[in-house]
Amino acid sequence: MRKFILLAFFFHILSLCSTTAQDIIYARSCIKTLCSDNFYGRGYVNNGDKIAAQFIKEEFAAQKLLPLGENYFQSLGFPVVYYPDRVDIELDGQTVFAGHDFIMNPGCPNINGTFKVLVIDSAMVDNSAEFERISHLKLKNYFLVVDDLKGKTLSHPKRVKSILANEMHAKGLIYKNNESLVWSPAMEFAPFPILYFKKGVFPDLVLKMEIKIDAAHKIHGTQNVVGMIKGKIQPDSFIVFTAHYDHLGMMGKETIFPGANDNASGVAMMLDLARHYSKNPPAYSIVFIAFAAEEIGLIGSYYFTQNPLINLKKISLLINMDLMSTGDEGLTAVNATEFPDWFNNLKMCNSIGHYLPDISPRGKAQNSDHYYFTEAGVPSFFFYLRGNYHHYHDIEDTYEELTLSKYPETFQLMVDFANMRMGR
Ligand SMILES: [Zn+2]
Secondary structure, X not given: OHHHHHHHHHHHHHHHHHHHOOOHHHHHHHHHHHHOHHHHHHOOHHHHHHHHHHHHHHHHHHOOOEEOOEOOEEEEEEEEEEEOXXXXXXXXXXXXXXXXXXXXOXXXXXXXXXXXXXXXXXXXXXXXXXXXXXXXXXXXXXEEEOOOOOOOOOOOHHHHHHHHOOOOOOOEEEEEEEOOOOOOXXXXXXXXXXXXXXXXXXXXXXXXXXXEEOOEEEEEEEEEEEEEXXXXXXXXXXXXXXXXXXXXXXXXXXXXXXOHHHHHHHHHHHHHHHHHHHHOOOOEEEEEEEEOOOOOOOHHHHHHHHOOOOOXXXXXXXXXXXOOOOOOOEEEEEOOOXXXXXXXXXXXXXXXXXXXOOEEEEOOOOOOOOHHHHHOOOOEEEEEEEOOOOOOOOOOOOHHHOOOOOHHHHHHHHHHHHHOOOOO
16 A cells, blocks of 8 residues: 555656656757758758757747737848858868858858968068058958957057958958857958968968859848747736747858757747647747847837737847756846846755856846837846856867757756746
């Protein structure tokens, strides 16, 4: 009998766990899917972001979330420069690889041709005769290597400024001593090309550089993905979980930026939370928004605040999750200083649950999708995890690199914190 009671108790606990627990296996599979080559880095080449949006929509539908917008989609568009075709460079016949060896500046315009390379050092700038000589070269046939000038106070700051602003009309500039290759998208073409090479890649002497960069421009149609679980007691009071699903896409035909930590990790946690709440219907309504076009300037979330699908005044709390794959060093809460009572609640939840080693406050910052909601008067936080992970906007931010070491703890902290919401 006692055995039976114990067993019954055990199954009771098990059933509790199965309805309230996070599902790290599910989260991993979401991240793996979102980072796979079939999603093209969730950017603008091959409409990778649309493929990701479709995946998220299907996950929302599988959890029977109520669709907001047009069958979960809120459409929007914006201009973008993208690189669907060739991004090829050869240095004296040696191929170097986009993403691995070099990147371009955001919005880098088309380049096609063979160019000479001129290293400009500070001595050349300081020497008037030499500077005069350079000025008379046909610089449109040259790329100028300018590492030696950047950030230095030389005796001729105007000359330095004019070189770095490319007022001498070189074909483009080169920085060759970069520790990491961090890229971003752009809406419009940059005025001239800048190439950033990884330290050690660009030889001291290059006679001939062959470059073919096919830059394209379009108005890109995209969509936020929005679903809801209706509250049992207060259906018109909302808690909102958000995460951006877009990333940088591709740089040419071969190079993909998978964006595992940024932000497949946040999307996975959001989808897992949707699963959790669909099995455990909440008292208040919970809205899940996967934002498009964060990387190009918070476009998706800005659009939502201007065209809200729910009453923004009825949002009691918005939690934006971006960069959620670590946590060994703790969590940072952007907007902590804006909403100190909420922040204290967060810390309390964390100490009661013994979840993360540290919860750090940060002030207001325009650095993710919470921002325009804060501006619209919505109590909102942006949470990111800290730990031993250093890939950011580079091609090495891959699924394989993620540990998700504090995933279960963070998930539970999100649930506990959302439970403590103050009425509004
Ligand atoms: Zn991000």
